[in-house]
Amino acid sequence: xxxxxxxxxxxxxxxxxxxxxxxxAVEAVKERKDILVFLTGQRPVIEKExxxxxxxxxxxxxxxxxxxxxxxxxxxxNAIRKxxxxxxxxxxxxxxxxxxxxxxxxxxxxxVLVGGQVLVGRSKGVERPPLAPLIPxxxxxxxxxxxxxxxxxxxxxxxxxxxxxxxxxENVLGVKNPKVAIVNNGAEEEKGNALVKATFPLLKECKGxxxxxxxxxxxxxxxxxxxxxCEAFVGNVIxxxxxxxxxxxxxxxxxxxxxxxxxKIGALLVKPALKATLKDFDASEYGGAPLLGLKGLVVKTHxxxxxxxxxxxxFQCVQFKHQRINEKIAEHILEQEKQE
Amino acid sequence: xxxxxxxxxxxxxxxxxxxxxxxxAVEAVKERKDILVFLTGQRPVIEKExxxxxxxxxxxxxxxxxxxxxxxxxxxxNAIRKxxxxxxxxxxxxxxxxxxxxxxxxxxxxxVLVGGQVLVGRSKGVERPPLAPLIPxxxxxxxxxxxxxxxxxxxxxxxxxxxxxxxxxENVLGVKNPKVAIVNNGAEEEKGNALVKATFPLLKECKGxxxxxxxxxxxxxxxxxxxxxCEAFVGNVIxxxxxxxxxxxxxxxxxxxxxxxxxKIGALLVKPALKATLKDFDASEYGGAPLLGLKGLVVKTHxxxxxxxxxxxxFQCVQFKHQRINEKIAEHILEQEKQE
Numbered sequence: 070x071x072x073x074x075x076x077x078x079x080x081x082x083x084x085x086x087x088x089x090x091x092x093x094a095v096e097a098v099k100e101r102k103d104i105l106v107f108l109t110g111q112r113p114v115i116e117k118e119x120x121x122x123x124x125x126x127x128x129x130x131x132x133x134x135x136x137x138x139x140x141x142x143x144x145x146x147n148a149i150r151k152x153x154x155x156x157x158x159x160x161x162x163x164x165x166x167x168x169x170x171x172x173x174x175x176x177x178x179x180x181v182l183v184g185g186q187v188l189v190g191r192s193k194g195v196e197r198p199p200l201a202p203l204i205p206x207x208x209x210x211x212x213x214x215x216x217x218x219x220x221x222x223x224x225x226x227x228x229x230x231x232x233x234x235x236x237x238x239e240n241v242l243g244v245k246n247p248k249v250a251i252v253n254n255g256a257e258e259e260k261g262n263a264l265v266k267a268t269f270p271l272l273k274e275c276k277g278x279x280x281x282x283x284x285x286x287x288x289x290x291x292x293x294x295x296x297x298x299c300e301a302f303v304g305n306v307i308x309x310x311x312x313x314x315x316x317x318x319x320x321x322x323x324x325x326x327x328x329x330x331x332x333k334i335g336a337l338l339v340k341p342a343l344k345a346t347l348k349d350f351d352a353s354e355y356g357g358a359p360l361l362g363l364k365g366l367v368v369k370t371h372x373x374x375x376x377x378x379x380x381x382x383x384f385q386c387v388q389f390k391h392q393r394i395n396e397k398i399a400e401h402i403l404e405q406e407k408q409e
Numbered sequence: 410x411x412x413x414x415x416x417x418x419x420x421x422x423x424x425x426x427x428x429x430x431x432x433x434a435v436e437a438v439k440e441r442k443d444i445l446v447f448l449t450g451q452r453p454v455i456e457k458e459x460x461x462x463x464x465x466x467x468x469x470x471x472x473x474x475x476x477x478x479x480x481x482x483x484x485x486x487n488a489i490r491k492x493x494x495x496x497x498x499x500x501x502x503x504x505x506x507x508x509x510x511x512x513x514x515x516x517x518x519x520x521v522l523v524g525g526q527v528l529v530g531r532s533k534g535v536e537r538p539p540l541a542p543l544i545p546x547x548x549x550x551x552x553x554x555x556x557x558x559x560x561x562x563x564x565x566x567x568x569x570x571x572x573x574x575x576x577x578x579e580n581v582l583g584v585k586n587p588k589v590a591i592v593n594n595g596a597e598e599e600k601g602n603a604l605v606k607a608t609f610p611l612l613k614e615c616k617g618x619x620x621x622x623x624x625x626x627x628x629x630x631x632x633x634x635x636x637x638x639c640e641a642f643v644g645n646v647i648x649x650x651x652x653x654x655x656x657x658x659x660x661x662x663x664x665x666x667x668x669x670x671x672x673k674i675g676a677l678l679v680k681p682a683l684k685a686t687l688k689d690f691d692a693s694e695y696g697g698a699p700l701l702g703l704k705g706l707v708v709k710t711h712x713x714x715x716x717x718x719x720x721x722x723x724f725q726c727v728q729f730k731h732q733r734i735n736e737k738i739a740e741h742i743l744e745q746e747k748q749e
Binding site for chain 1: 482484546547558560561592594597599601602603605625626627628629630631641642643645646647648649650651652653654655656657658659660661662664665666668669671672674675676677678679680681682683685686687689690
């Protein structure tokens with residue numbers, strides 16, 4: 070039997086905790102035999118949730134007590150420093166001590182990002198670990214790096230994002246020679262703000278990535294690039310607007326279909342097909358966003374994540390571990406440093 | 410009879426020139442008696458197009474010869490400087506000389522922005538004239554300032570954007586006490602990049618605007634604010650992603666409806682309702698984007714604009730003129746300067 074991949078799941082994080090994270094853990098160990106889940110959080114709460122399920126391997130779900138909970142609104146740096154017995158800090162420490170391979174949380178993005186960097190730590194040479202969610206496109210998915218909390222990036226950060234993103238897409242998603250593009254306000258090389266203008270020539274020269282130039286926001290949903298590089302403020306706008314425009318349009322369409330008897334009948338007939346289509350294009354469907362370039366794996370799932378999404382994030386951790394992504398990133402960054 | 414509002418339409422600008430701009434001019438003067446249109450461009454080309462129409466007032470459409478055409482790919486500063494006899498330069502000069510009230514073009518955004526600033530000129534006190542398109546929301550429309558070509562803005566620019574945007578929404582769209590928000594990567598006051606952090610307190614203190622704080626990109630389509638303030642790089646991403654996600658989703662939905670016989674029949678029934686709904690949520694449907702804070706009115710319509718959109722932009726110019734927007738902006742900015 071293959072070695073167990075050990076994934077910590079934050080049982081107290083997110084809008085649907087503890088119900089959905091606990092359900093995700095149960096489903097994950099039921100579906101795959103090579104996973105062990107640590108649930109961090111308040112033991113009585115978790116035990117009560119677990120009692121609702123049966124037929125799963127009790128050996129492969131273990132509770133690790135953490136009495137405190139970090140709330141979404143808390144200033145992250147403070148929260149990580151003060152709440153040493155929170156589900157996030159306890160979980161990240163398991164990864165730090167190499168007792169677990171990965172940590173998955175739907176809790177405070179800021180706390181997960183800060184905690185990941187401070188507790189698990191950056192790989193040697195990595196300047197800034199980016200948060201890299203997958204976003205749906207007409208061709209499949211693209212990786213958007215960075216959507217993290219550290220804004221005002223430098224050009225060298227963006228070059229590392231391009232490298233780490235390429236390794237991820239090639240090894241986890243199986244995209245051969247992934248196309249890398251930088252978000253810009255025009256397709257021409259002379260376009261851009263100061264950061265993009267300074268980064269563009271560095272990406273052009275950068276070995277080991279397949280840089281295709283600028284991408285305008287309009288073309289992101291077309292899937293013209295596999296790795297979309299931008300600084301975190303812009304990445305945040307892209308990720309959230311994807312969600313916002315998609316959600317608003319779907320509501321608008323649903324309301325539009327209720328305007329006449331004719332369209333109401335039509336709506337009944339198209340409903341199943343429409344539902345499947347929209348699910349395909351829902352950014353929150355694509356599991357979690359990894360924090361790349363750390364010594365262990367940290368994955369942030371959406372605050373409103375359901376069990377199915379958290380389960381996918383757990384499976385993603387297995388792939389990540391088997392493909393040795395962190396090792397590959399570390400090797401790549403070190404190699405680059407030697408060349409310079 | 411009310412005084413004629415004189416609008417220059419660039420007959421050579423955009424993907425659909427000269428067909429759509431000329432058609433727009435004809436329809437505009439047919440529908441309203443208070444408009445005179447100057448068409449700038451190559452006389453034979455325009456005359457040939459005009460020959461296709463009848464029943465319009467030939468007095469209220471006048472051709473102003475301009476032999477050159479500025480292409481979209483040309484570097485804007487160069488184009489404006491060198492092509493003195495282009496439809497854009499000739500048109501903007503009519504506004505400069507106060508022979509016309511407004512200029513509407515679907516041509517090169519860069520050239521229109523540069524030309525507007527250089528030829529028509531900024532109102533006294535305006536630091537940077539922003540391009541401010543209307544974007545559709547679930548509640549109606551919001552004004553997105555700035556989507557122009559001048560990136561890397563300063564906090565004082567953003568404060569002026571907020572003021573000018575408020576005046577526009579109040580007077581042109583009739584929104585009482587318009588809500589102003591700044592695009593941010595979180596709802597909390599401590600969030601933001603360096604620019605947003607520096608701008609936030611200035612907006613809070615700013616008199617005469619109804620500042621409601623940060624807006625996350627997710628909430629823009631909800632219509633939570635009437636005036637959305639951001640620097641141009643971010644504005645460009647928002648505007649183009651709106652278009653991109655909307656377009657991709659619609660194509661995906663149409664394809665999804667063709668997957669089974671059941672859904673195909675349903676699609677036929679919902680088609681009319683769906684079409685009306687999607688039109689409502691199409692960013693390119695909302696006429697043109699004014700360049701605010703100039704001594705005359707300059708409106709940029711979408712490169713792929715059809716006659717109906719250009720016609721709306723012409724009507725928008727009439728409203729803009731009647732409401733004395735430029736005068737109000739100039740007064741407001743000067744008043745503010747006196748207070749400081």
